[in-house]
Amino acid sequence: MYENLLTVKDLFVKYKSYWYVYHVLDGVSINVKLGEKVGLIGESGAGKTTLLKSILRVLPPQGKITNGEILYRDVNLLNCSKQQLLEIRRRKIGMIFQDPLAALNPVFKIKEQMLDIIKYAHENSGMNKRDLENIALDLLRDTLIPDPERVLNSYPFELSGGMRQRVVIAMALASARELLLADEPTTNIDVTIQAQILKLIMDLVKKKGLSMLLVSHALGMVRNMTDRIYVIYGGNIVEEAPTSKLFKDPLHPYTRLLIDSAPKILSSTLGEGIKGNPVDYRHPPSGCRFHPRCPFGDQEICRRAKPPLIEVDRDRYVSCYLYGGGT
Amino acid sequence: MSVENAIQTPNDQILLKVRNLKKYFPTSNGVVRAVDDVSFDVSKEETLALVGESGSGKTTVANVILGKYVADAGSILYKGYEIGNIPLIKRNLLLRREIQVVFQDPATSLNPKKTVKDIIETAINIHYPNLNKYEKIERLLILMNYVGLTEDYLFKLPGELGGGEKQLVAIARALATNPTCLILDESTSNLDVSAQSRILKTLLRIQKSKNLTYILITHDLAVVKNISHRINVMYLGKLMEIASVEELFSNPLHPYTQMLLASIPTISEEESKTLPKGIESKGEIPSAINPPSGCRFRTRCPFVMNICSEQEPILNEVSHGHYVACHLINSMKK
Amino acid sequence: MSITELDYNLIIQKEKEVRKERFKRAWFRFKKSKLAITGLVILSTLLIMAIFAEYLAPYPEHAGMYVNFKERFQYISTKYLLGTDHLGRDIFTRVIFGFRLAFMMIGIVISIVMPVGTVLGLIAGYYKGKWPEHIVLRLADMFVSIPPLILALSICAILEPNIVNAMIAITLMWWPWYTRMVYSMTSSIRDEPYVWAARALGVKDRDIMFKEILPNILGPILTKATLDAAWVILIGSAISFLGLGAQPPTPDLGTMVSEYMAYFPTYWWMIIGPALGIAILVMAFNLFGDGLREVFAGD
Numbered sequence: 001m002y003e004n005l006l007t008v009k010d011l012f013v014k015y016k017s018y019w020y021v022y023h024v025l026d027g028v029s030i031n032v033k034l035g036e037k038v039g040l041i042g043e044s045g046a047g048k049t050t051l052l053k054s055i056l057r058v059l060p061p062q063g064k065i066t067n068g069e070i071l072y073r074d075v076n077l078l079n080c081s082k083q084q085l086l087e088i089r090r091r092k093i094g095m096i097f098q099d100p101l102a103a104l105n106p107v108f109k110i111k112e113q114m115l116d117i118i119k120y121a122h123e124n125s126g127m128n129k130r131d132l133e134n135i136a137l138d139l140l141r142d143t144l145i146p147d148p149e150r151v152l153n154s155y156p157f158e159l160s161g162g163m164r165q166r167v168v169i170a171m172a173l174a175s176a177r178e179l180l181l182a183d184e185p186t187t188n189i190d191v192t193i194q195a196q197i198l199k200l201i202m203d204l205v206k207k208k209g210l211s212m213l214l215v216s217h218a219l220g221m222v223r224n225m226t227d228r229i230y231v232i233y234g235g236n237i238v239e240e241a242p243t244s245k246l247f248k249d250p251l252h253p254y255t256r257l258l259i260d261s262a263p264k265i266l267s268s269t270l271g272e273g274i275k276g277n278p279v280d281y282r283h284p285p286s287g288c289r290f291h292p293r294c295p296f297g298d299q300e301i302c303r304r305a306k307p308p309l310i311e312v313d314r315d316r317y318v319s320c321y322l323y324g325g326g327t
Numbered sequence: 328m329s330v331e332n333a334i335q336t337p338n339d340q341i342l343l344k345v346r347n348l349k350k351y352f353p354t355s356n357g358v359v360r361a362v363d364d365v366s367f368d369v370s371k372e373e374t375l376a377l378v379g380e381s382g383s384g385k386t387t388v389a390n391v392i393l394g395k396y397v398a399d400a401g402s403i404l405y406k407g408y409e410i411g412n413i414p415l416i417k418r419n420l421l422l423r424r425e426i427q428v429v430f431q432d433p434a435t436s437l438n439p440k441k442t443v444k445d446i447i448e449t450a451i452n453i454h455y456p457n458l459n460k461y462e463k464i465e466r467l468l469i470l471m472n473y474v475g476l477t478e479d480y481l482f483k484l485p486g487e488l489g490g491g492e493k494q495l496v497a498i499a500r501a502l503a504t505n506p507t508c509l510i511l512d513e514s515t516s517n518l519d520v521s522a523q524s525r526i527l528k529t530l531l532r533i534q535k536s537k538n539l540t541y542i543l544i545t546h547d548l549a550v551v552k553n554i555s556h557r558i559n560v561m562y563l564g565k566l567m568e569i570a571s572v573e574e575l576f577s578n579p580l581h582p583y584t585q586m587l588l589a590s591i592p593t594i595s596e597e598e599s600k601t602l603p604k605g606i607e608s609k610g611e612i613p614s615a616i617n618p619p620s621g622c623r624f625r626t627r628c629p630f631v632m633n634i635c636s637e638q639e640p641i642l643n644e645v646s647h648g649h650y651v652a653c654h655l656i657n658s659m660k661k
Numbered sequence: 662m663s664i665t666e667l668d669y670n671l672i673i674q675k676e677k678e679v680r681k682e683r684f685k686r687a688w689f690r691f692k693k694s695k696l697a698i699t700g701l702v703i704l705s706t707l708l709i710m711a712i713f714a715e716y717l718a719p720y721p722e723h724a725g726m727y728v729n730f731k732e733r734f735q736y737i738s739t740k741y742l743l744g745t746d747h748l749g750r751d752i753f754t755r756v757i758f759g760f761r762l763a764f765m766m767i768g769i770v771i772s773i774v775m776p777v778g779t780v781l782g783l784i785a786g787y788y789k790g791k792w793p794e795h796i797v798l799r800l801a802d803m804f805v806s807i808p809p810l811i812l813a814l815s816i817c818a819i820l821e822p823n824i825v826n827a828m829i830a831i832t833l834m835w836w837p838w839y840t841r842m843v844y845s846m847t848s849s850i851r852d853e854p855y856v857w858a859a860r861a862l863g864v865k866d867r868d869i870m871f872k873e874i875l876p877n878i879l880g881p882i883l884t885k886a887t888l889d890a891a892w893v894i895l896i897g898s899a900i901s902f903l904g905l906g907a908q909p910p911t912p913d914l915g916t917m918v919s920e921y922m923a924y925f926p927t928y929w930w931m932i933i934g935p936a937l938g939i940a941i942l943v944m945a946f947n948l949f950g951d952g953l954r955e956v957f958a959g960d
Contacts, residue, residue, distance in 0.1 A: 019690070043519040044490075161381075162611050190380035191546055192608040195590035199607075217519060220592025247594060261524035263549040265576065265591065265598050270553055273525035277489035393861060415860055423863040430854040438855045440876035444676065449872075450862050464672060465664040481672070482679040497858070504862065 004071070005179055005211050006032040006055070011068035013050055013059070013235075015281075022281035024050050026235040026289065027068075029309070030213075032179065037205065037212045039226035039243065041219065041258075045278045047235040048215045049098075052183050056095060057085060072179075090120040094176025096201075098184045100164035104156040110167055111136065111152045117174045139170040142207075143200060162193040166200070173204065180205060180212045186221065198225060219262050223247055228315075231255050234279030234289035237309060240317040251318045253294050288320070296322060342508060342540050343369040343392065347401035348411065350387050357616040361387040363564035364401070366642075369508075374534065374541040376551040376572075378587070379561035382612045385544050388561075389510050392542065393428055394418055405508075424454055427501035431513035433493035437485040443496050444481045447471070450503035470499045474529055491522025495529065502533065508540045516547055527554050548591050552576060557648075560584050563615055563623040566642060570649040579603060580651045582628045622654065630655050690956050697952015703945035711761035723750040724758040724912050734928050743934035746917075747924060752934040758912035759938055762824070766897050767890045770831050775886050778839025783870045785840065786847025798844065801837035809834040810899060817905035824913065827906035831896055835889070842885060846878040880957030887950035891943040898939055914939050 013025035024047050032038045042048045053059045055070055057077055070077040072088055097103035105113060114136040115129075122132065133152075140148035143166040156164055165185065172180060185201065186194040202225060205212050216222050222229060222243075229246050231239040231254065239252040250256045254274070261271035276293040279285065287304050291297035301321050309319040319325075350362040362384040369375045377385040390396050392403060394415035403411035410422065430436040437446055447467050451458070458466065471480065474495045485493055494514060501509055511530070515523045531554055534541060543555055551558060551572065558575050560568040560583065568581040579585045585603040593599045610627035613619060619626050625635040634654050642650040643657055651657075691697055715721045719742075729749030737744045743752040785797035804812070813830035820826040850856060851874065859873050898915025900906035907913035909920060917935035924931055 019693075043521060160611050190612075191548070191590040192380060192586055193611060194592070195608040198592075218592060219520070220594045223594055224592055258521060259594065262520045262594055263524065263527070263547070263553045265549055265552050265593065266595075266601060268553055270528050270531070271524045273491075273523070273528070274521035275525075277492070278519075395857065416866075418863075420863045423861060426861075428858065428861050430858065432854060436854040436858060438859075438873055438877070441873075442676075442679075449859070449864060453863050461664045461666070461669050464669055468664070482676055500858065500862070 003034045003073075004031050005034045005036075005073060006030075006213070007069070007071040008051070008055065009069040009071070011051070011054060011070065012066045013047075013054055014064050014066055015050075015060075015062050016064065017062060020282045023284050024063075024235050024281050025054070026284070027306075028232070028235065028237055030230050030237065030240075032211050032213050034178075035209065035211055036228065037214065037226045039222035039229040040213065040215045040232055041217065041222050041229055042215075042232035043217050043258075043278060046232045048217075048232060049183055050235075051232070052095070052181055052213075052215055055181065056089060056093065086120075090117075090123070090175050091177055092175070093179045093181060094172035094174065095181040096165075096169055096172045096183065096185045098187055100161060100168050100189075101156065103168050104164060106156055108155075109152070110154055110156065110159075114139070114152070114167075114171055114174065117171050121175045135174070136170075139173055140167070142173065142204060143167075143170045145170075161189055162196065165189060165193075165197055169197070169201065169204070173208070176208075176210055178211060180210045182212065182214045182216075184216050184218075185214075186218070194221075201225070219247075219259060231258070234284065235281070236289050236306070236319065238290065238319050240309070240315075242315055245313075245316060251312065251316065251323065252290075252320050253296055253322070254290050257295075340371040341368050342371045342406065343542075344404040345369075345388070345392075345401070345411075346404070348388065348391065348398055348403065349400040350384075350391055350396055351399050354616070359615045360564050360618060361615060362391070363615075363618070365561070365564070365566050366401075367559055367566060367569060369540060369542060371507075371540055372534070372538050373557060374543055374555040376543040376545060376555040376558045377561060378545060378548065378551060378558055380546060380612050382563065382615060383561040384564040384615070385561050386512060389428075389512055389542060389544050393426060393510055420454065424504040425506055426508045426510065427504055427506040428510040428512060429494065429497050429501050429514040432517050433490045433497065434485075434517075436497045437493055437500075439485050442482045442484055443471070443476070443488075446485075446496060447500050447503055450500050454504045466503075470503055473502065473533070474499045475525075489522065490518050491525055494518065494522075494526050498526075498529065498533070502537070506539070508542065511541055511543045511545075513545055514543075515550060516545060523550070530554060548587060560587070563612060563618050565623055566650075566652060567624065568649075568651050568653075569642070574646070574649050576601070578649075580645060580649070580656050581624075581653050582606060582630055582655070583624045586627070622652075632658075687956050691952050694952045694955050696948045697955065700945045700948025700950075700952060703941060704949055707760050707942060707945065708764060710757050711764050714757045714761050718751075718754040718757045720751040720754045723754045726910050734924070734931075737930055744928075744930045746921060746931055747928075752917075752931060755912040755917060756914070756934045756938045759914040759917060759935060760942065762907070762911065762913050763894050763897070763939075763942060766824075766828055766831075767893050769828055770835065770893050771886050771890060773832050774835045774839060774889075775882065778836040779843050779875075779882055781836070782840040782843025783847050783874065786844040787851055787866065787870050787874070789848045789851065794844075797840060801840045804834060804837045805841070807834075810896065813896065813900055814903065814905055817900060822905045822908065824907040824911060827897060827900045830900070831893060835893075838889075839882070839885070843878060843882065846881065847874055850874050850877055880953075884950055884954045884957060887946055887953055891946040891950075894939060894942055894946075914942075 008028060008030045011025050011028045015022040015024055028051060040048055054065055065078060075084055075088065077085060115132055118132050118135050136152060137148050140151055145151050145163065145166050151159065151163065182201065186197050189197065198221060214222060214225055226243050229241060229243050230237050231252065233254050239255050247259060250259050257274045261273045263270065274293050279289050285292050288302045288307050291302040299321065307319045307321050308325045309317045310323065310325045311317050312323045346366045348362055348365045352359040352361055365388060377388060379385045391398050391411060394413060397414050398411035401411065402409055444467065447470060451463050451466055468478065476495055515526050518526065527550065533539060545551060555572055557571050559566055560581065562583050568584045575584065579588055585606045586608050588602050589606050590608050591602060606629060613626055621636040621638055622640050625631045632654060640652040640654045640657065642652045644650050645656060645660060710717055727750050731749065732745050733747055733749040735741050735745040741751050741753065743756065746752055781797045785794045788794050812834045816830035816833065817826055856869060856873055859869050897906060898918065901913050901915030902919040904919065907916045909916060914935045918932060921931040
């Protein structure tokens with residue numbers, strides 16, 4: 001019943017600085033089906049943002065995609081024509097950025113910034129400026145902004161953090177007709193506003209029939225908003241599962257420890273946390289990238305080869321030798 | 328009933344007494360009333376959480392206690408001594424030793440050009456100048472050991488440490504003075520969950536063995552639930568509710584507290600069930616330059632009544648140690 | 662746990678090793694930049710030449726008062742590598758002695774300007790909003806408001822035109838730039854949490870300025886100093902060229918250019934030596950400064 005909307009196959013991304021090479025994404029494969037809400041959980045430095053940037057082909061010049069395929073429907077974003085790429089960026093995929101203050105240019109009014117995007121999203125439709133402005137107003141109304149006319153004529157600094165994030169969402173919606181990418185949409189926002197923004201995104205995705213890829217480190221947020229979750233650690237997808245199953249019964253040791261270390265409201269016992277530090281991409285660990293921090297990681301095989309992502313249950317995939325996959 | 332009588336901590340072992348504290352910041356648009364008449368107590372060896380959105384004044388309260396700002400009105404009594412009007416530069420070493428702070432952002436709370444040894448040594452040199460060089464090193468190693476850092480970290484620069492490790496160094500530096508009271512200013516909110524729980528565990532362990540008092544500033548209620556004893560809920564420079572952790576989570580009375588709790592993103596079904604229902608987050612915190620009249624929360628409150636805009640609710644004790652400033656609760660009680 | 666002398670010495674030993682290791686890594690970074698190494702090599706060669714000018718220069722006596730009309734206006738040859746000037750002096754010798762003078766000027770000016778400017782900037786930045794800031798900044802403004810060359814020229818004109826007064830002039834016009842740079846960096850760093858943590862611990866103001874803030878801004882200051890060294894030469898040469906700096910027969914590169922200009926169309930090679938000398942020195946300092954910037958910038 002689902003068609004694959006976005007497919008990332010075996011993606012490798014490297015960053016090169018003057019001194020080092022950072023092996024960030026290490027064979028990442030994900031897919032987003034039509035009408036599906038997919039979450040990508042990982043801690044800071046796990047490669048989440050790199051993945052999103054690769055999908056939109058906006059990696060900084062130091063970043064190189066060395067291998068893999070990114071398919072949007074049947075268009076390969078890595079070797080399609082510039083026109084096709086622009087078409088997809090302008091009219092198919094919209095992205096909500098992390099920091100609402102940084103995502104808006106401080107010296108232009110909201111109107112100018114929104115019209116810029118809407119203009120391209122409705123290229124060749126023969127609309128005049130008035131029509132485009134009306135579209136902008138509609139988008140702002142969609143995001144439940146009170147008094148959209150005033151907001152349209154404001155500069156970003158005149159708006160509160162919550163307002164700015166709504167504007168960013170409205171701008172993402174202008175070009176998101178099929179897929180919405182959200183990169184930590186509520187970091188640096190208060191919990192009460194966060195709840196409002198998340199509800200808003202959910203409602204809009206439902207209303208407009210969008211698919212969504214939500215990237216975040218906040219477990220609770222991803223749980224409440226998605227159908228299916230990928231867990232990413234050190235540039236590897238370590239687990240994939242339907243949301244409800246993942247939180248009830250996490251399989252990969254990393255997922256388990258991660259969920260365990262989140263502070264709980266019900267019990268007052270704190271999890272152990274995870275020893276050690278995130279992956280140093282200059283010299284990533286051999287084999288399974290989690291093995292130096294893993295409680296079961298002292299096996300020889302963990303050091304030797306990267307565990308394959310194997311299906312252990314219906315719709316459940318995990319990349320760990322605890323669940324087989326070794327020879 | 329005066330505020331003075333109303334606010335009494337569960338035990339009489341009071342370390343810090345804040346009374347009618349006011350701190351205003353003049354700006355070009357008007358006066359920001361960051362903290363507007365706040366009174367509360369902190370007892371010895373407890374963890375008191377100051378909870379609220381940004382703009383609620385919680386950080387300003389902590390900064391006045393720390394001496395970064397001087398109080399405009401009201402008093403802060405620390406062990407019976409007035410400290411609210413002494414800026415940090417005028418405080419003597421003994422007082423500075425008593426109150427230490429761990430900041431929010433691990434990336435900027437350590438000097439990037441100093442090694443872990445130099446960072447902690449600075450604190451030891453100032454507060455224990457009479458120790459000989461062997462004793463100083465010994466103290467340094469004990470402190471590091473205490474927060475769970477091995478000798479291998481001695482000569483690392485902050486840039487070579489992970490976020491959690493940096494925060495451990497910051498804690499060790501604060502502990503170097505042997506403080507009584509530690510202000511945790513969003514100390515874990517910039518960390519990943521896997522590092523966060525390690526820091527929280529360390530903080531709990533240290534508190535138990537050193538009998539420390541924590542003042543925890545945070546917006547993360549799940550963290551509060553795990554490490555604090557009592558909670559002060561602040562909104563727009565005012566206290567809305569004071570209660571013990573168990574009481575606040577099981578019986579939140581103020582609509583704002585309920586809204587905060589309802590907004591927590593939960594990680595299991597069971598958790599969602601325990602949180603208050605039927606109150607949804609709406610609106611945003613207004614500017615502290617012209618706060619709403621009467622109850623400051625009324626613009627976002629789903630249960631707003633006529634009296635709310637006319638009269639400011641005062642903190643009333645509804646049950647032992649549980650105070651609420653809300654007309655609705657007061658009228659129900661009558 | 663008790664620390665014995667042995668443990669203590671082990672720790673100190675380890676600290677030294679780590680420092681050495683860090684220094685090695687910084688050197689490695691510097692080394693990887695070919696331009697910076699080129700700059701360093703040229704600079705050290707010139708410096709050695711300048712220091713041992715008496716032994717390296719073919720005709721040391723030509724540096725000062727010396728006249729030999731028989732050999733004047735000689736073209737470039739193996740005897741006179743850059744030819745001779747209107748008084749029959751070997752230009753190559755004079756250029757080498759010119760380097761010595763240039764290095765002395767740079768050394769004296771930078772070693773006064775950099776510390777003075779830095780300390781004033783630290784004070785102004787650290788006591789932002791208080792009287793030290795106002796005094797230092799207004800004073801700096803006063804000097805900055807006069808165009809640098811005009812200021813230097815007027816000082817040289819009022820005082821006797823000689824090399825010492827030229828250096829005084831350059832020093833006076835230069836310090837406010839350091840002060841302003843250090844001021845702006847200090848006033849942003851002073852509110853960093855680690856500075857607040859130091860205050861909460863009770864670290865003295867002086868120690869906060871010099872031990873917490875200064876190490877974090879030292880990189881840009883040193884980089885600026887090397888890049889400024891080039892400017893000192895250029896300004897010094899400009900002053901000398903206009904006849905207000907070093908006076909003949911002092912072998913100053915700028916003075917030499919101005920002197921030899923008079924014979925330019927006919928005896929064009931005379932000017933090559935001093936002009937090229939200035940160019941090479943300025944370039945070497947700039948390359949070196951860029952290399953330093955790379956080292957301090959980190960990854």
